[in-house]
Amino acid sequence: MTEQDLAWHKAIDADALDDGEVTMCPAGLKTVALTKLDGRYGAIDNRCPHQGGPLGQGTLENDKIRCPWHGFDFDPFTGEAAGGPDFNVRTYPVEVREDGVYVGTPTPAPHPRTVSDVLLETMTNWGVDTVFGMVGHSNLGLAEAMHRAETAGKLRYFGIRHEGAAAFAAAAYGKLTGRPAACFGIAGPGSTNLLTGLYDAKSDRAPVLALSGNVDSSVAGKGAFQDIDLLAAFADVSVYSAMVRSGSDHAELMTMALKHAILDRGVGHLVLPDEVQILEAPEQKSSGPQGRMPDLRVSPPAAALQQALELIATATRPLIIVGAGAKFDMPAVVVLAERLNAPVLTTFKAKGQISDAHPLACGVLGRSGTPVASWMMNKADLLLVFGASFSNHTGISPYKPIIQIDTDPMMLGRFRPVAVPVLGDVGVTAAAVLDAVRPNPALVDQRPEIADRWSVWRTEKARRADKQLGGRVAAATVFEELSRLAPADAVLTVDVGNHAYSFGRYFETTEQSVLMSGYLGSIGFGFPAAMGAWAAAPDRPIVAITGDGGFGQYLGDFTTAVKYDMNITHILLNNGELAKISEEQRSAEYAVWQTSLHNPNFAAYARDCGAYGRRVTDAQDLSSAITEALSHPGPAMVEVLTDPSNH
Template identity: 80%
Template sequence: MTMQNNAPTEPGDQGLDWHKAADVGQLDEGQVATCPAGLKTVALTKLHGRYGAVDNRCPHQGGPLGQGTLENDQIRCPWHGFDFDPFTGEAAGGPDFNVATYPVEEREDGIYVGIPPCGPVRRTVSDVLVETMTNWGVDTVFGMVGHSNLGFAEALHRAETAGKMRYFGIRHEGAASFAAAAYGKLTGRPAACFGIAGPGSTNLLTGLYDAKSDRAPVLAISGNVESAVAGKGAFQDIDLLAAFADVAVYSAMVRANSDHAELMTLAVKHAILERGVGHVVLPDEVQVLDADDQKASGPEGRMPDLRVAPPAAPLAQALERIESATRPVVIVGAGAKFDMPAIVELAERLQAPVLTTFKAKGQIADEHPLACGALGRSGTPVASWMMNKADLLVVFGASFSNHTGISPYKPVIQIDTDPLALGRFGPVTVPVLGDTGVTCSALLQGLRRNPALADQRGEVAERWAVWRAEKARRAAKRPTGGVAPATIFQELSRLVPADAVVTVDVGNHAYSFGRYFETKQQAVLMSGYLGSIGFGFPAAMGAWAAAPDRAIVAVTGDGGFGQYLAEFTTAVKYGMKITHVLLNNGELGKISQEQRGSEYEVWQTSLNNPDFAAYARDCGGYGRRVTDPAELSSAIAEALDHPGPALVEVLTDPRSY
């Protein structure tokens, strides 16, 4: 082997690690190229039969010298034209701009460059922030690494290598925030989403508004331009604190002299306690500042017990109302998700039907003798019938939005942990502020039933018999344009595992899901109040990260999946076992329906779709297209058994609901 250049100016060649940077013959005479040498990147030159290696980074603004040209035996920086000697590293602009050189050896199997061993890893501000995140239990991050978040990304890399967190690199930041929102909805704990300055962070906003609307805890992390150019209109420079002001319950810029751990603690704490978005902005240069003397923070001594009992007076009023009712019903929203055993016990004591909002679908199994399915536009006639017959509504953790369909003409006891949720859309008879589970237990302890209390279980069973007969009639139909939605959800009701997590997108398929799918103990996630199309598949990725041992089923339309279909490759990359059932009607069917309902012509709702099943196969997953109802059961069963991402594309008629 032959040493090919002069001794380096720095560092010396003793104790070097030698790395193969190029193959023999890879560089032509008079060529400079960017080549990796371990973790170092060098500009490798072949000139006059000799090889030279200098640091690839121009000291002016970091331009990649290996992408430059050789002119007059000098490397010319491609960004600003600075010239450097390829063997000595001397700069034409003077010694202040000289770059380091490294020894080169030409060996039989390649061109090797000697690099000094890496020194001990410096602990940075980013490490302090990541350690604080993981101390708070934030161990899952969805995001995209880019030029203004590299320092923080390296800290995430170190934490993942140490087994303290998991990182999922997505194709679009909107998918990252939807996935994090779904994680928070399912678990009540925050995951993080991560982007660069400018568009990387603004792409997060839709998913973060979904988290805000549905009260899901999420941590959002934004890289940012260097502080020296912020506010001057530099590349990708926007005011991220202003951009996130409406969506976040907490947003802070991390500066050089900040209490870094405390700012991250406040972001996570706000996300958990206020069930919203905590946001931190990290200027590029701050991410890599030394922080050897800084301690990470954590939740010890920082979190209250939130299981607060209701005041005595409204509790007594609620008990008095319940005692006087003969046909009470219980309505549960998503805010009651983690307290269902106590609520079901109360309903059983009162022999009261249990109705859910659409967001709360699945919180009680439809096979329970008191369960009536969901209320509202996506609900069952069983639920609306029993509500209309009721003389008292006892409502836990629901917001009374206009889509929910809770009757404003009935006496209402509303129980919620959020004082602003009580009577939000109009007065209720008895507003009760308290933790849902604690309040329900207090109601059980003081419960006195009306002697004339009706046993409504028989009526619930009768209404289900009528509705199931109608569903079976619709499922037996064979529309010319494909498979009837009632048929699809009949099969899904039968085949989806009882403990699955089902994520539902926005569109006609969601209405059909609400009407026809009968739940067992499945958890159902959706973009509830924001109603954002595109939620379904990214949400399934978040659900898989939160509960990889449960079956994860995404139900979407062609319009929704089309917005994030590249994320199927993300699911393949990470081996996410997601079963995706896609109802393809070739258009934005819900919008077409609304246009007809408004007596407009149907306009600009058609879609030019690919073969989604073939696309799934091209991405490395399972894909099968179904046009015949007879094939539906086997296709869904195969997809559920597939060890990775699987897509069943079912062609449907846009006029079939």
């Protein structure tokens, strides 16, 4: 090797290494074991050829470097191994200069295209450009391919503090956009930590790609370190899960994972053994969605549509209920509602899909809902249900005639028969009904009644918001102020707990999008979901709404938001208790037990992390605090002390 072939890198300062000491030093992309012995410096490859032990973490004994893992001895200047020439390691030239000790390493050769590159190219061809994850020892080959894709501007990678946060962020991204983001972990616990967030995606039918590094195939199944059967672990949570092997059609496996995630609206999962990630694949072609994705906007069958039209023609007080399945088709549904003078109620998951300022909007139906919605449902003589799952929390009346419209045949009449099950795209079906509907001549204009019910409810909300709690702020006050101040185009991510019920009742939406852990109801969702929403829509205001219990589960990832300068405003309702559980214990006539929480000053914690943080104990300060936080360019937290018995 000539001098011209070398790249020189400063390893350490000249006085940093004592005589008789060895240390690990980065030298470009190489890591060397650098030794100072009798005033001389020597640099050899840091990796022991036995099992990769870090020689720079070893000791100098008898003028030899002893590997810390298995005791192999190496000459610090020649790289010769006591075990014979088959174990010799490479040496690198060293120069002592005025400003430090330099090591010369070969100029890196062009990186060969690998299986991981093929997978990443296919993933980005499908439009997946966002990854939340944690890099570790069994996913380094795939991580390096992500690094190359990020450098090329094809990928954004967000390193999180807990893989559960990565999965929640990816799930929220899918819920907001209908498109998958990826979450990424290592073998064993790194991948099992993903499962709760992935079950949230499964339960709420959000597309997500999960990528798991795995142990080397040669030790898999032998009880090696972090060796678990990831295909078995992910079998229930995923709609597709596959092991990527050396002889696999790698691009097609990624295409299968993403096609299933998008069309089945769930988790596509791939497992990559350590050695497969770095296999060279110079001739393999990447894949993509071209010619693989059907138009899903299918029309309803003519007979079912006719049945629905005939039933609508008999109704004088029809009512529309929309679920999260109608999220991307609300304009067509609203036009139909206006034609029928039909009140529009939402499930909790669908909150915000119609502005509460619309004269036909009645807010949320069910346990988290408004008395406006329940009143109007009780008066209805026909329910048109678009994209809803009939959860027991929603409380759709089973005693009224129901027309149910959904793209999934298994959702139709899911729990009990409905009058007319209609298989079809929500938007296409709403437009088809609008085009052919002949309303009952006696159709009631329900707008005045809706306005009256809102007037009654808003008066009651104002009464509750005026309560003075002495060092605490009423939840109704928090959401009255947030209703007034939240930008119309904001994305609101809501955690699980009493604050969520208060949000459902009291917060009035305009054009905001609302994300929550609907069917899984997982505490801890709120703040990681805000990170996912920010990645999906960085130009929109993002507001996380959590309790102290939920935020406590992922408070470490507040530093992730600071690291990436995520513009997230966090409204944290701190009542010092898992108050919803306390309520359930009282309801069951149990003693309240083990629901109290020992909390830090969360606002101070936010400031310690490098963000805006302000604690509010007086309702008079709430407006200015929320206003300041919303205008802060970066992560901001308003911690509001609330009363656990008031929501």
